[in-house]
Amino acid sequence: MxxxxxxxxxxxxxxxxxxxxxxxxxxxxxxxxxxxxxxxxxxxxxxxxxxxxxxxxxxxxxxxxxxxxxxxxxxxxxxxxxxxxxxxxxxxxxxxxxxxxxxxxxxxxxxxxxxxxxxxxxxxxxxxxxxxxxxxxxxxxxxxxSKPSALPIEKPLSEREMEILILLGDGLVKKEIAKELGIGFSTVASHIRHIYEKLQVENAPAAISKAYKSGLLE
CATH class of the missing domain: 3.40.50.2300 (Response regulator)
Incomplete structure (x- = not known):
């Protein structure tokens, strides 16, 4: 020290x-x-x-x-x-x-x-x-x-949605995600909305937490 x-x-x-x-x-x-x-x-x-x-x-x-x-x-x-x-x-x-x-x-x-x-x-x-x-x-x-089976995901995420979920877990915001993936801001916003709908959550922290519990993120 x-x-x-x-x-x-x-x-x-x-x-x-x-x-x-x-x-x-x-x-x-x-x-x-x-x-x-x-x-x-x-x-x-x-x-x-x-x-x-x-x-x-x-x-x-x-x-x-x-x-x-x-x-x-x-x-x-x-x-x-x-x-x-x-x-x-x-x-x-x-x-x-x-x-x-x-x-x-x-x-x-x-x-x-x-x-x-x-x-x-x-x-x-x-x-x-x-x-x-x-x-x-x-x-x-x-x-x-928590076991992955404890919180099953009824609708699987697409490959692009998983990419965005991972970046959300890394702390990036929509503008940064758009730049990282080379896509438009509105496209990112649309994907995030679909992620929330599929995971049945209302915000990014809740999405990350459920993704861990369901086994989507390690």
Whole structure:
């Protein structure tokens, strides 16, 4: 472990930012180097940072105004591939946990966690471990152990729909998927609508979660 762990916090609540900041001031091995209220501003800063100024770990709120924490993960990995990410959220929804981990987050903590748990989590992730809040560990365990037959898919997805589903699982949005596959935005939107209809879900996180449970995604 490094002598000093440099942490960036992306969180829209000023009160929570203050709590975390005060807590880290008491830690001799952890330093809060930057705080942001939106993912967009944080990403612009990360994109322009020199190598020596890149934080070791980012505490990232799941539900941010504008770009969500989940949507920000692929961009963080693009700009700073070595940075570790711990998701901070009030959500213990199985789909959120699965999506965050699938996108590459190293940890997932509920905001109700005690400050000491947060500090220990930062140290644990920097040491190379993965972190799951005790209250949500059972959700991810149950999801990963679900048998494919538990959620059968009545209407199979086409090859193109599977391509798009995989890209959704990688965190890409419609515009990025269109560019990746070389097809129109409206075509992507139409395919996604058909995916939702076939999987009987209403949004991308739910589609990814059901795809895992049904065996469509590994």
């Amino acid at each position: 490094k002598d000093l762990i440099k942490v960036m916090l992306v969180e829209d609540s000023p009160e929570y930012r203050e709590v975390v900041g005060l807590a880290m001031q008491r830690e001799s091995d952890i330093e809060l180097v930057k705080t942001f209220g939106t993912a967009e501003v944080a990403l612009r800063t990360l994109q322009g940072l020199a190598a020596g100024a890149v934080p070791d770990l980012i505490l990232l709120d799941l539900n941010l105004p504008g770009m969500s924490g989940l949507e920000a993960i692929p961009w963080i990995q693009k700009y700073c591939p070595q940075v570790k990410i711990i998701m901070l959220t009030q959500s213990d929804r199985e789909a959120d946990v699965l999506k965050a981990i699938n996108l590459g987050a190293s940890g997932y903590l509920l905001k109700k966690s005690r400050v000491v748990q947060l500090m220990e989590g930062v140290r644990s992730v920097i040491s190379g471990n993965h972190l799951l809040d005790g209250d949500v560990a059972r959700y991810i365990t149950m999801a990963l152990q």
